Amino acid sequence: MPRVKRGSKRNDKRKKILGLTKGFFLTKSKLYRSAKEASQRALKFAYSGRKQRKRQFRELWIIRISAAARLNGVTYSQFIHGLTLAGVALDRKVLADIAVQDPAGFAQLVEQAKDAQAKAALPVSA
Numbered sequence: 292m293p294r295v296k297r298g299s300k301r302n303d304k305r306k307k308i309l310g311l312t313k314g315f316f317l318t319k320s321k322l323y324r325s326a327k328e329a330s331q332r333a334l335k336f337a338y339s340g341r342k343q344r345k346r347q348f349r350e351l352w353i354i355r356i357s358a359a360a361r362l363n364g365v366t367y368s369q370f371i372h373g374l375t376l377a378g379v380a381l382d383r384k385v386l387a388d389i390a391v392q393d394p395a396g397f398a399q400l401v402e403q404a405k406d407a408q409a410k411a412a413l414p415v416s417a
Contacts, residue, residue, distance in 0.1 A: 352387035359390035363401040373404025376411050 305323050311333070312319055312326040319329040357367035365373070374381070379400065381389075390397045 349383060352383040355387040355390050356383060359394065359397050360401060362394075363398050365401055365405065369408065370401060370404050373406075373408045374400065377403045377407035379403060 308323060308326050308330055309320070311330040314320060315326070315329055315333075318325040320326060353367065356370070360367050360370040381400075386397075386400070389400070
């Protein structure tokens with residue numbers, strides 16, 4: 292049976308790991324064992340970071356919508372509830388963009404939300 296030394300496969304694997312850790316501090320970018328541990332840790336943080344990014348953007352959009360809504364005399368929750376009653380199906384990303392780029396258009400949305408809440412608050416006479 293021929294002798295197998297795994298030369299190219301092992302080198303490719305090591306090169307891949309050391310490439311992932313290029314720019315890391317001290318031995319984490321130079322020594323294979325340290326680099327392997329550091330790359331696994333970094334990949335774990337990258338995975339959770341992709342989930343956190345979605346949460347953080349949603350938080351940012353809500354903050355922007357809330358600030359613009361308060362400038363128009365209504366709270367965030369009242370505004371969102373009014374839009375739901377009015378049947379306006381815009382997501383928070385679009386609403387935040389409108390709030391920043393087009394304050395007049397956002398004011399119209401606030402008026403729609405207020406009108407829908409006023410109509411919903413009226414008692415129905417039978």
